[in-house]
Amino acid sequence: MNIASIMNALTYASIIALLSLGVTLTYMTTRVFNFAHPRFSLVAAYVTATVLAFIAFKNPEPLVKAGEVTIYNPFPAWFYAVGIVVSMVAGAAVALLEYYAIIRPLLRRGAGYLALMIATLGFDFMLVAALFIYSTHSWLNTVLRSAFGAGVAGSRLTLAGYDVMWMYPGTMIRMVAIEAIIATIAVAVFFYIMLTRTKIGVMMRASIENPSLALVLGINVDRVYAFSWLLAGASAGLAGYLILFATDVVGKYITATSPSDQIIVSVFAGSIVGGINSVFGGLGGGFLIGIVEQMLVPWMENTFGIEGLMKYARMFSMLAVVITLLFIPQGLASITETRVWKKLVSTLKRGGGRV
Amino acid sequence: MSIDVVALTEQILSFIALYVVVTIGLNIKAGATGIPDFGHAMFFAMGGIVVGNLVAHVAAAFAAMQAPELGITPVDVLARNTEAIAVLNKQYFPYHPVESIILIIVALVLAVLMGGALGLLASYPGLRLRGEYLAILLLTGAEALRIFATYTTWIMGDEPTVGLSRPALFAWAPDPGLAATVFTVLVAIGVYVFAQRLHNSPAGRLFRAVRDEEDAARALGKDVAAVRRDAMVIGSAIAGLAGALYALNPWLGGSAIAAESVFNRLYWTFWPWAMMILGGMASNRGVALAVMIIGVSLLWPIRIYKDQFARLLGAEALGLDVSNFANALEYLLVGALIIAVLFVRPQGVIPEEPSRTLPFEYIAMEKGVPATPRETLAEKLQRLIRWKK
Numbered sequence: 001m002n003i004a005s006i007m008n009a010l011t012y013a014s015i016i017a018l019l020s021l022g023v024t025l026t027y028m029t030t031r032v033f034n035f036a037h038p039r040f041s042l043v044a045a046y047v048t049a050t051v052l053a054f055i056a057f058k059n060p061e062p063l064v065k066a067g068e069v070t071i072y073n074p075f076p077a078w079f080y081a082v083g084i085v086v087s088m089v090a091g092a093a094v095a096l097l098e099y100y101a102i103i104r105p106l107l108r109r110g111a112g113y114l115a116l117m118i119a120t121l122g123f124d125f126m127l128v129a130a131l132f133i134y135s136t137h138s139w140l141n142t143v144l145r146s147a148f149g150a151g152v153a154g155s156r157l158t159l160a161g162y163d164v165m166w167m168y169p170g171t172m173i174r175m176v177a178i179e180a181i182i183a184t185i186a187v188a189v190f191f192y193i194m195l196t197r198t199k200i201g202v203m204m205r206a207s208i209e210n211p212s213l214a215l216v217l218g219i220n221v222d223r224v225y226a227f228s229w230l231l232a233g234a235s236a237g238l239a240g241y242l243i244l245f246a247t248d249v250v251g252k253y254i255t256a257t258s259p260s261d262q263i264i265v266s267v268f269a270g271s272i273v274g275g276i277n278s279v280f281g282g283l284g285g286g287f288l289i290g291i292v293e294q295m296l297v298p299w300m301e302n303t304f305g306i307e308g309l310m311k312y313a314r315m316f317s318m319l320a321v322v323i324t325l326l327f328i329p330q331g332l333a334s335i336t337e338t339r340v341w342k343k344l345v346s347t348l349k350r351g352g353g354r355v
Numbered sequence: 356m357s358i359d360v361v362a363l364t365e366q367i368l369s370f371i372a373l374y375v376v377v378t379i380g381l382n383i384k385a386g387a388t389g390i391p392d393f394g395h396a397m398f399f400a401m402g403g404i405v406v407g408n409l410v411a412h413v414a415a416a417f418a419a420m421q422a423p424e425l426g427i428t429p430v431d432v433l434a435r436n437t438e439a440i441a442v443l444n445k446q447y448f449p450y451h452p453v454e455s456i457i458l459i460i461v462a463l464v465l466a467v468l469m470g471g472a473l474g475l476l477a478s479y480p481g482l483r484l485r486g487e488y489l490a491i492l493l494l495t496g497a498e499a500l501r502i503f504a505t506y507t508t509w510i511m512g513d514e515p516t517v518g519l520s521r522p523a524l525f526a527w528a529p530d531p532g533l534a535a536t537v538f539t540v541l542v543a544i545g546v547y548v549f550a551q552r553l554h555n556s557p558a559g560r561l562f563r564a565v566r567d568e569e570d571a572a573r574a575l576g577k578d579v580a581a582v583r584r585d586a587m588v589i590g591s592a593i594a595g596l597a598g599a600l601y602a603l604n605p606w607l608g609g610s611a612i613a614a615e616s617v618f619n620r621l622y623w624t625f626w627p628w629a630m631m632i633l634g635g636m637a638s639n640r641g642v643a644l645a646v647m648i649i650g651v652s653l654l655w656p657i658r659i660y661k662d663q664f665a666r667l668l669g670a671e672a673l674g675l676d677v678s679n680f681a682n683a684l685e686y687l688l689v690g691a692l693i694i695a696v697l698f699v700r701p702q703g704v705i706p707e708e709p710s711r712t713l714p715f716e717y718i719a720m721e722k723g724v725p726a727t728p729r730e731t732l733a734e735k736l737q738r739l740i741r742w743k744k
Contacts, residue, residue: 027487033487033490033491102694105698106697106698109701111697111701113391113486113487114385114391115632115697115701117391117487117490118628118629118632118693118697119693119694119697121625121628121629121690121693122629122689122690122691122692122693122694122697123690123694124690125686125687125689125690125693126686126687126690126691126694128683128686128690129683129684129685129686129687129690130683132679132680132682132683132686133675133679133680133683135679136675136676136679136680137674137675137676138674138675138676139674155676155679256679256682256683261620261621265494265495265498268491268494268495269495272488272491272495276487276488308506311502311505311506312502312503312506314498314499314502315499315502315503317495318495318496318498318499318502319499321491321492321495322480322492322495322496322499325480325484325488325491325492326480326483329484329488
């Protein structure tokens, strides 16, 4: 396995991890399994591409030779920084829209989990409709084409060719891969510090553990929920930025439906396998699922000589979910908390877990 | 702009009938028994695979016996699917009505059996998990099966990603489209009557009792696990039946049965969910009504006449792409309806109706319990007056 494919696998795993984190976060706080979550990243990708098209300019000499290494540098660093900020803001905005327009009113009416799940599905359909209209609109196509050339269109969006690349002889390192890994680590550190060291983090933990008690103690639970949706949306937006610049890792092009329809099940798999009641479980579980799909399966293909196993890669993450739910329903995060072997033996004795 | 009214009517009727069957299957599981089945598509897919794979094998065996000059043997169904089915569709089915009808019946029976068998398998986790966990498990299970089927040649033929060609089992009829439509509608009516009878039967009441108060049902000595399993099997069998209808009807299935189309999460899981929520959970009448509303409004202007419809709305003048605009309208309609119903009328258009049970004398007669003879109206009035005093 060469460096480029390892980098691609890490990028993919980071995208899944960032999305799983958001699914876990909104489930922990508001008990909503959000079907629209992966779509947030597509919305963010479209908004980012539009904004970037306006600030993009033709760099006279994107190719720089420095000894053995050729550096392809189409845009300056602030261009990508703007992209990251815009994508996070866009993701957070869509998430807040969903929370305030749909989830909060339904929660106040005391809707059950099924109604909430279906409502997120309905919101997802409306996002798809909006994306269908926006992505094929002639205005967007004119804007994108004038900035990025004829190869980029709204219905087959990708900016993978406009990333900074370091081309060593024999291998190529893309900036988006480094960004993905840094983003995942940064998000993990951010959540660790926020949940343990800040007031809002403590408020969030209190609202998760006992909403009524938190309310009695004067915590604005509603605002805490909104904040968690904002964080979930921002992380999905970050994933959208990564998808925009590493589209080839996740799928072929960005359209109104892909790649979110393809990765949604892996995302849910990540948050279930990691443990739906732990933020770090979501992040780690998503990363694990991504690594299994993109690294373990090719490794198995090579080592055991099973041809065409890679096509079934996503099936392995589904099987991971089935096994997790039947034997350790609280996810991998629960294992670290109790003694691993004792737990495993007792679950096997009982013949499966119960939720 | 010319409209082929007959073809359009047949198409809409087939669509409505198909969705009535799919959604009633889901309604028995999710609406009546409270199993959040987000993997409904996999049971539906069983029916499609039965028609494309198993029934095509039987058809090839018939053809090998009766028309050996065609040179089609059961092996060819998977080895060179496209050519073999094309030969059968042109030269065998149109001239063998009796065999075709037998094959249709075989298809329905096998689809019900396969759907039910998969439902039985899926009920194993269904008995252990609750709520969102079960929903996600079934969703991922269906997705895993989809990926498995998409790339596996013994399920999906020589080109698994393209899928299996559709055997034209209605080719013997003078008007295959009409015959298929009538057949689909008749099956849908049958399923509807079955579902209504189930709703009113003791078994249907038990399903709803388990959904509403599991502990109470258990305290009354009911085997909750068995009830959930039964609901899963019945609902999945009906979904399998729907899959077979989809694959048999030329208006619905198109020319090939691909894993991508029969396992389609959107069409066979999420849309049935949307229609069930719209119509009212555990309400068969509501489901039928919702399917009719969506079927007519979706197919008539949006899907079939999308170009004309988009022009009517001035889509091109606004810089919109016509076919994508029509796609967007489909999603917008369904999404907006779901959310509107959840906000305005969470119990659905026609809420769940109380079950209509038989009169007491009838049950007493069945059970052999001595019952008082049916009193006349005068006697009843007298009794009531006495009771009032």
